[in-house]
Amino acid sequence: FIFSAYFARVIAVDVETGTAQWGYALSLSGLIVALGSPILGAIADRAGPRKPWILIFTVACAAATALLWYAKPGVDSVLWTLICFGVGTAAFEFGTVFYNAMLPDLVPPSRIGRLSGWGWGLGYSGGLACLVLSLVAFIRAEPPPFGLDPGAYEPVRATALVVAVWVVVFAIPLFAFTPDRRATDVRLGQAVREGVAALVLTMREIRRYAHIVRFLVARMIYTDGLNTIFAFGGIYAAGTFGMAVDEIILFGIGLNVTAGLGAVFFAWIDDWIGPKPTIIVALMGLLCVGTALLLIETKIAFWILGMALGVFFGPAQAASRSMMAHLAPRGMEAEMFGLYALTGKATAFAGPLLLGWVTVAAGSQRAGMATALIFLLVGLLMLLTVPAIRANAGSAESRS
Numbered sequence: 001f002i003f004s005a006y007f008a009r010v011i012a013v014d015v016e017t018g019t020a021q022w023g024y025a026l027s028l029s030g031l032i033v034a035l036g037s038p039i040l041g042a043i044a045d046r047a048g049p050r051k052p053w054i055l056i057f058t059v060a061c062a063a064a065t066a067l068l069w070y071a072k073p074g075v076d077s078v079l080w081t082l083i084c085f086g087v088g089t090a091a092f093e094f095g096t097v098f099y100n101a102m103l104p105d106l107v108p109p110s111r112i113g114r115l116s117g118w119g120w121g122l123g124y125s126g127g128l129a130c131l132v133l134s135l136v137a138f139i140r141a142e143p144p145p146f147g148l149d150p151g152a153y154e155p156v157r158a159t160a161l162v163v164a165v166w167v168v169v170f171a172i173p174l175f176a177f178t179p180d181r182r183a184t185d186v187r188l189g190q191a192v193r194e195g196v197a198a199l200v201l202t203m204r205e206i207r208r209y210a211h212i213v214r215f216l217v218a219r220m221i222y223t224d225g226l227n228t229i230f231a232f233g234g235i236y237a238a239g240t241f242g243m244a245v246d247e248i249i250l251f252g253i254g255l256n257v258t259a260g261l262g263a264v265f266f267a268w269i270d271d272w273i274g275p276k277p278t279i280i281v282a283l284m285g286l287l288c289v290g291t292a293l294l295l296i297e298t299k300i301a302f303w304i305l306g307m308a309l310g311v312f313f314g315p316a317q318a319a320s321r322s323m324m325a326h327l328a329p330r331g332m333e334a335e336m337f338g339l340y341a342l343t344g345k346a347t348a349f350a351g352p353l354l355l356g357w358v359t360v361a362a363g364s365q366r367a368g369m370a371t372a373l374i375f376l377l378v379g380l381l382m383l384l385t386v387p388a389i390r391a392n393a394g395s396a397e398s399r400s
Contacts, residue, residue, distance in 0.1 A: 002134065002156060002159050002234070002245065002248065002249060002252075003068060003071070003081075003085070003156075003159075003160065004022055004231065004232070004234045004235050005234040005235055005237070005238040005243075005245060005248050006071075006153065006156050006157075006245065007021075007022060007071070007078075007081055007085075008022065008235045008238065008239065009238055009239075010073045010074075010153060011071060011072075011073060011074065011075065011077050011078055011081055012075065012078060013075055015235070015238070015239040015365075016239075016359055016360055016363065016365075017360075018235070019232065019235050019239070019355070019356060019359050019365065019368065020356035020357075020359060020360055021078065021082060021356075022082075022085075022231070022232070022235065022352070023231075023232070023351075023352030023353060023355055023356035024082075024352070024353065024356065025082040025083075025085055025086045026085075026086075026089065026227075026231055026352045027350075027352050027353050028086055029085075029086040029087070029089040029090040029093075030089075030093075030227075032086075032090050033090050033093040033094060033341060033342075033344075034341070034342050034344075035342075036094065037093070037094065037097050037338045037339075037341035037342050038338035038339050038341070038342045039196060039338070040053065040094060040097060040098075040338060041097050041098075041101065041336070041337055041338020041339070041341070042196065042338060043192050043196070044097075044098055044101070044338075048181045048182055049180045049181050049182070050098040050099070050101055050102050050180055050181065051098075051174070051175055051178075051180045053094075053095070053097075053098040054095050054098050054099055054171075054174070054175075055175065056095075057091045057092070057094045057095035057098075058091075058095055058167060058168070058171050059168075060087070060088075060091035061088050061091035061092045061095065061167060062164040062165075062167045062168050063164070064084045064085075064087040064088030064091060065084070065088045065160050065163050065164040065167065066160060066161055066164035066165075067080075067084045067160075068081065068084050068085070068088075068157065068160035069157050069158065069160050069161055070157075071084065071157060071160075072152065072153075072157075073152065073153050093341060093344075094341075096341065097337050097338050097340075097341045098337075100321055100324070100325075100337045100340065101333040101336075101337045102178070102180070103115065103116060103321065103325045103333075104325045104328065104330075104333055105179070105181065105333075106178075106179070109326060110271060111271065112271070112322050112325045112326060113267055113268075113269075113270030113271035113275060113278075113318075113319065113322045114267045114268065114270070114271050115267075116267065116270070116318045116319070116321045116322040116325065117263045117264060117266055117267020117268075117270055117314070117315070117318040117319070117322070118263075118264060118267055119318070120259075120260070120263035120314045120317055120318040120321075121260040121261070121263040121264035121267070121314060121318075122260075123260075124256045124257075124259045124260030124263065124314060125256070125260050126166075126170060127252075127256045128253055128256035128257060128260065130162065130163060130166050131249055131252050131253045131256060132253060133162060134159040134162055134163075134249060135246060135249045135250065135253070137162075138155040138156075138158050138159055138162070139155055139156065139159070139245060139246050139249060140246055141155065146158075156245060211327070211386060211387050212327050212328075212336070212339075214382070214385055214386045215323060215324070215327065215383070215386045216339060216340065216342075216343040217343065217382060218379050218380075218382035218383040218385075218386060219320050219324075219340070219343055219344065219379065219383075220343035220344065220379075221375055221378050221379035221382060222283055222316070222375060222376050222378075222379025222380060222382075222383070223320070223343075223344045223379070224350055224351035224372075224375040224379075225286075225351060225372045225373065225374070225375030225376035225379065226286075226313070226316060226317070226376070227344075227351060227352075228351035228352055228355055228369075228371070228372040228375065229286075229290065229309075229369070229372045230313070231352065232352070232355060232368075232369065232372075233255070233306075234248050234251075234252070235365070236365050236369055237251055237302070237306075239365045240365045240366060241299050241302050242299075243299070251303065251306060254303070254306070254307050254310070255306060255307065255309075255310040255313075256310070257307075257310070258307045258308070258309075258310035258311045259310040259311070259313040259314040260314060261311065261314075262282075262310065262311035262312060262313065262314040262315050263313075263314025263315055263317070263318045264314075265315075266278055266281075266282070266314070266315035266318070266319065267318065269281075269315075270315075270318070270319050270322050274388055275319040275320070275322040275323035275326065276319075276323060276383065276386060276388045277388070278315055278319040278322075279315070279316055279319045279320060279323065279383060280380065280383065280384070281312075281315070282312040282313075282315040282316035282319065283312075283316060283376055283379065283380040283383070284380070285308075285311065285312035286309065286312045286313070286316065286376055287373060287376050287377060287380070289305055289308045289309045289312070290309060290372070290373050290376070291373060292305050293305045293306065293309065293369075294366050294369060294370055294373075321340075324336065324337060324340045350375075351371070351372060351375055354371045355368040355369065355371050355372065356368070358370075358371050
């Protein structure tokens, strides 16, 4: 919400070009994650513990984020900003492979939906707190703290340092208190060989997991739409509705509130009726509200509909993770969540790339953002063909 808008409006040559460049960087980082995640997941299943992997990628993510401090105004900073953004994004996504794989080890199947949903909800509350701190302590502070120069956009750039420290500090409870799998006797080199071999075997016998494949393909498509909306929401607000940085942060705060509340509320629904119906409801809500957002003209209408959109963001993400946790065979969690990350990123370039092309070709951000809804619709239709997950169970079955 902060740096995407700052990049498009202040660093890039113009808003449309900046929107496209941000999309290209997001696409490239997604491709890297898509290629690496399944292999890393398969290796981790052989090695055992998840936390060492999470530590590596958490540090990488925080470091890349902190280096955004050097993203100074002007086109000379375009490449630097995009590299830091791409590396940080890729590190974060790699870390979530192992983070998500911990889910089935922490609670029984009947509570996976709640843990996943509450996790997303608390994540949004953390984002909310960080946004409020950035807004009050840096963006709107008069005078800015530490002698920061508003003319050089230093208060805006300093929010990257806040986020980097925030990530490190609030990762500590995970490492200090959350149980992890025991280490195996398998050394790293052997884990690499066995992990790659296991992944190759899984791909050869993919027909055994046809129901998982259909879900992953559906998720791949609708996640393109979700990620595109999330990545370009701040840019759209700035370019189409003329929202300033502090307004965008306030909008982000409101969106975090509604998304967090949606994730927490729908968590019970997930465990009650199952993750598939929960995802369907969320996608239908996103489609309806998203269409309205492309048609309205006033800033107040954008605020109202944007908050409504947030309600369905959290459930779509949390229930997808819950469904994968239910579907993953025992002992293959990290490998399956590696494939989950693969399908979340395999075509991640498609949404931002299409948005960038359409935005430039039509000279309109509205036209570009409309492409995200196509991905949501196609993913929803594909999801309807996936067998349902029985509520309070850990296996897939058809409901006929």
